[in-house]
Amino acid sequence: MAGPDFDAEIKQLRATMRTVEQVLDVDAMRREIADLAEQVAAPDLWDDQANATRVTGRLSAIQGEVDRFSELLGRIDDVEALVELGREVDDADTLAEAERDIERIHKSVEALEVRTLLSGEYDARExxxxxxxxxxxxxxxxxxxxxxxxxxxxxxxxxxxxxxxxxxxxxxxxxxxxxxxxxxxxxxxxxxxxxxxxxxxxxxxxxxxxxxxxxxxxxxxxxxxxQTDDIEVDENDVRVDVFRSGGPGGQSVNTTDSAVRLTHIPTGIVVSCQNEKSQLQNKASAMVVLKAKLLARKKAEEAAxxxxxxxxxxxxxxxxxxxxxxxxxxxxxxxxxxxxxxxxxxxxxxxxxxxxxxxxxxxxxxxxxxxx
The missing domain is CATH 3.30.70.1660 (Alpha-Beta Plaits)
Structure with a gap:
């Protein structure tokens, strides 16, 4: 790679990263991280285990996304410094190493750029x-x-x-x-x-x-x-069955009828949950899945x-x-x-x-x- 090409490659990498930053709204992600960090620091966080799991999981995931973005910016800075060093000392090996680094960074940036293609109505969801x-x-x-x-x-x-x-x-x-x-x-x-x-x-x-x-x-x-999604489920339309959880190993959840199966009678959709020891927790988790499936069905029918x-x-x-x-x-x-x-x-x-x-x-x- 000739000298001037380094400048062009690095310029292109920075331009792509600016586009990614705007589309992903990294500033908004950082604000959400700050808000979630406050929730995690609350002494009563684990009074509601389901919410605590959601909050800590969301914080970890978003922090990972921001760290990934910041790490890539740092790698671009590092390779730019490496190119400058190679030019100053006229070291072909250093410039060759910089060329290899730029190629690796290009692949990482392309992978991150794919995220900008996710613009569907529900693409940002879990x-x-x-x-x-x-x-x-x-x-x-x-x-x-x-x-x-x-x-x-x-x-x-x-x-x-x-x-x-x-x-x-x-x-x-x-x-x-x-x-x-x-x-x-x-x-x-x-x-x-x-x-x-x-x-x-x-x-x-x-x-x-x-x-x-x-x-x-x-x-x-x-x-x-x-919570903003418009899906209402009439409890009269849902049959609730409880049963003993199954699986290998004889886990402690298998000793009580804690597993829950929900059947949505109008559509025939059946959802089961048995990951928690509490029947109420399993029912709540199953309802989350049932509503998601009903939303998917509704949107699919609307759009054919x-x-x-x-x-x-x-x-x-x-x-x-x-x-x-x-x-x-x-x-x-x-x-x-x-x-x-x-x-x-x-x-x-x-x-x-x-x-x-x-x-x-x-x-x-x-x-x-x-x-x-």
């Missing part, structure tokens, strides 16, 4: 993720559990908190379904591109003849509601775009959006964007950012094409 095993028997149940781990690992790597509402375990291995929330700004906008059918091809560990098995799992992502919010899919052949192939070769490929990675183990361990960024850009491109 997300509720539902995973259901589909065709494929025990392999599908095992795959569904792997997907749950993939998303929770992704959240952990970004320091986002995860709240598990309900897990229905399969008899032999894996899970029939799971429902959990990811508490982070823009979690819905980011993860909504994951809605659809995921397909796994591998040598089945449950087949004593070692045959290759294809299995499916469905992922649904909906936004968490806020079911897949935009709910992504109701069959988890079988014909509608898959991503393939995870472990045999006879190894690759994970998104069928919409064409983005692929040759390391399925890393993807299933939470390395999802490349797929998420490609999906968000693909969706924005499709929206622009429709607008035109």
């Amino acid at each position: 997300a509720i993720v539902t995973i259901r095993s589909g065709a494929g028997g025990v392999d599908a149940a095992d795959f569904a559990e792997s997907l749950m781990r993939m998303y929770t690992r992704w959240a952990e790597q970004h320091k986002y908190s995860v709240e598990v509402f309900d897990v229905s375990y399969a008899e032999e291995a894996g899970i029939k379904s799971a429902e959990f929330a990811i508490h982070a700004p823009y979690a819905y906008g980011t993860l909504s591109v994951e809605s659809g059918t995921h397909r796994l091809v591998r040598i089945s560990p449950f087949d004593n003849q070692g045959r290759r098995q294809t299995s499916f799992a469905a992922v649904e992502v909906i936004p968490v509601l806020e 775009l079911t897949k935009e919010l709910k992504g109701d899919v069959a988890a079988s052949w014909g509608d898959q959006m991503r393939n995870y192939v472990l045999n006879p070769y190894q690759v994970v490929k998104d069928l919409r964007t064409g983005f692929e990675v040759g390391n399925p183990a890393a993807v299933l361990d939470g390395d999802l950012d490349g797929f998420l960024e490609a999906g968000i850009r693909w969706r924005r491109g499709a929206e622009r094409a429709e607008e035109n």
Whole structure:
């Protein structure tokens, strides 16, 4: 890279960061951090555990976003200083190191820039993720559990908190379904591109003849509601069932009928929650999910775009959006964007950012094409 190009590259990085700062409204995020910090410091914070968890999780997530932005600005300052040093001492090695740093910074800035593409009505919300095993028997149940781990690992790597509402375990291995929330700004906008059918091809560990098995799992992502959302639920329309929580390990929650299942009679939507020991807490959490699902249904019907919010899919052949192939070769490929990675183990361990960024850009491109 010639000398003048350093200046152009750094100038472009700073311009992009200014755009990101304006779109994300980093100043507003800092004000919210100050407000949340005051709430966290209140001595009675943990009198309401649900609210305390929400406040501390929100504070951690937003602080992480601001720290990420500030760290990138610092890296740009550092590489600019490195370029100046290399020029002063006429050191080719120092300038080569600066070139490598700029390339890495470009990738980080591009990843942050993707956030500016999340301008949908609910994109800034936290997300509720539902995973259901589909065709494929025990392999599908095992795959569904792997997907749950993939998303929770992704959240952990970004320091986002995860709240598990309900897990229905399969008899032999894996899970029939799971429902959990990811508490982070823009979690819905980011993860909504994951809605659809995921397909796994591998040598089945449950087949004593070692045959290759294809299995499916469905992922649904909906936004968490806020108090300003216009969703009213008539209690007379909701059937409440209580039951004993299930799962491996004989946890203490299994000793009482604390789990709650809500059935919304007019729509047939069923939501369960068993993560808390208290029946009242489980009912409150289940109602949060039920309202979110009703909002998703309402908006989808209004816009006649079911897949935009709910992504109701069959988890079988014909509608898959991503393939995870472990045999006879190894690759994970998104069928919409064409983005692929040759390391399925890393993807299933939470390395999802490349797929998420490609999906968000693909969706924005499709929206622009429709607008035109």
